[in-house]
Amino acid sequence: xxxxxxxxxxxxxxxxxxxxxxxxxxxxxxxxxxxxxxxxxxxxxxxxxxxxxxxxxxxxxxxxxxxxxxxxxxxxxxxxxxxxxxxxxxxxxxxxxxxxxxxxxxxxxx
Amino acid sequence: xxxxxxxxxxxxxxxxxxxxxxxxxxxxxxxxxxxxxxxxxxxxxxxxxxxxxxxxxxxxxxxxxxxxxxxxxxxxxxxxxxxxxxxxxxxxxxxxxxxxxxxxxxxxxxxxxx
Numbered sequence: 001x002x003x004x005x006x007x008x009x010x011x012x013x014x015x016x017x018x019x020x021x022x023x024x025x026x027x028x029x030x031x032x033x034x035x036x037x038x039x040x041x042x043x044x045x046x047x048x049x050x051x052x053x054x055x056x057x058x059x060x061x062x063x064x065x066x067x068x069x070x071x072x073x074x075x076x077x078x079x080x081x082x083x084x085x086x087x088x089x090x091x092x093x094x095x096x097x098x099x100x101x102x103x104x105x106x107x108x109x110x
Numbered sequence: 111x112x113x114x115x116x117x118x119x120x121x122x123x124x125x126x127x128x129x130x131x132x133x134x135x136x137x138x139x140x141x142x143x144x145x146x147x148x149x150x151x152x153x154x155x156x157x158x159x160x161x162x163x164x165x166x167x168x169x170x171x172x173x174x175x176x177x178x179x180x181x182x183x184x185x186x187x188x189x190x191x192x193x194x195x196x197x198x199x200x201x202x203x204x205x206x207x208x209x210x211x212x213x214x215x216x217x218x219x220x221x222x223x224x
Contacts, residue, residue, distance in 0.1 A: 044199065090153050090154065
């Protein structure tokens with residue numbers, strides 16, 4: 001079975017600073033990968049998904065970007081964080097018709 | 111577009127009470143339906159799923175039946191425990207989009223008191 005790693009687990013960053021969140025997947029090859037954000041008191045919003053190396057689909061316009069430099073690595077980035085970027089970021093990988101989630105990164109922008 | 115509507119929380123129940131969390135959906139195709147659970151401070155875990163009409167998903171005492179006629183997938187448990195306290199998300203994946211995307215409800219926070 002696959003295992004999804006995310007780091008860091010928690011992060012506090014000032015407004016205007018850059019961001020890099022990393023997700024790696026073990027136990028599977030060529031997975032579909034996803035980044036979700038869960039804002040306080042709200043549901044999950046799909047931000048990006050990728051079906052292969054270098055292939056990124058963006059679901060919502062924002063100041064975030066994603067990259068997939070390797071088959072099992074998915075990175076979420078920002079050049080300048082906004083207060084509204086605070087939230088819980090979840091990486092997921094698809095296996096058959098199910099998505100499995102990592103433990104998440106809690107980001108607080110101050 | 112696709113959407114999932116969940117019963118608004120928070121829901122507070124006493125231990126051993128019967129639980130129902132309502133979920134209805136709108137989809138263009140014939141979606142698969144899921145319930146995910148999020149324990150405090152953790153990511154989401156798949157709780158159960160159903161892939162076609164009249165299927166019943168079950169796990170850890172929870173059940174949900176895929177009702178196409180009412181476009182519903184309500185989560186039930188006969189006797190809840192304190193350890194069931196969590197946020198529950200209903201979700202669907204639509205084959206019209208190649209099952210690439212999950213659409214989630216807003217989540218229902220459940221608290222069980224001893």
